[in-house]
């Protein structure tokens with residue numbers, strides 16, 4: 001059962017994209033916008049082209065798996081990367097690649113491209129970030145929460161992994177880093193939320209932060225994460241690096257889930 005979604009961008013990947021944008025695009029004025037593939041748009045190409053051309057990229061903001069680039073007129077450019085989307089910076093005269101779906105020519109003879117191979121991402125000019133978050137029912141960013149807020153957002157109903165991945169509860173965790181968080185916390189992905197004790201929530205919260213922050217430090221390179229983590233061994237032929245058990249693999253919350261049957265016993 002191959003997991004085709006293993007590389008789907010999650011919070012740490014978006015944080016790295018944000019840093020790229022801050023380093024290379026913020027402060028620059030957009031000379032031209034070219035939509036090369038309309039399938040990534042949620043609005044007419046002309047809306048995006050007219051709304052961004054001539055504007056300056058003022059600052060950026062990451063919220064969960066969403067990246068917003070604020071324009072100097074108060075609007076914001078939303079980028080969501082779907083399964084295979086990514087950003088690319090290049091010199092203006094470099095040959096365009098097929099995957100460069102929307103191209104922003106900057107005033108320093110470089111370009112920022114929103115790339116998507118399978119056209120499952122999304123790019124959109126939005127009135128305000130809050131409008132977008134409200135319309136799409138996106139909860140607070142996972143790294144913005146404290147332990148109490150984290151517990152409140154998860155709530156009491158349903159299973160643990162499904163709740164961690166539910167972007168309306170907290171935004172940023174996907175399949176890979178929710179599995180990693182549960183592995184670190186020693187909790188089974190199907191644990192009912194109402195079976196968790198106070199210290200479970202505290203441990204889970206601490207593990208989530210540790211996982212996300214460490215992944216950012218490792219620049220999102222999943223095979224290079226610590227060797228005693230699940231993620232670098234996330235393959236059905238591999239075993240738990242802590243106890244040597246073969247992984248349990250099953251669909252949980254609609255996604256292929258890995259856990260250690262010994263370290264994460266069912267409750």
Ligand SMILES: [Zn+2]
Nearest residue numbers: 240243260263
């Ligand atoms: Zn184990």
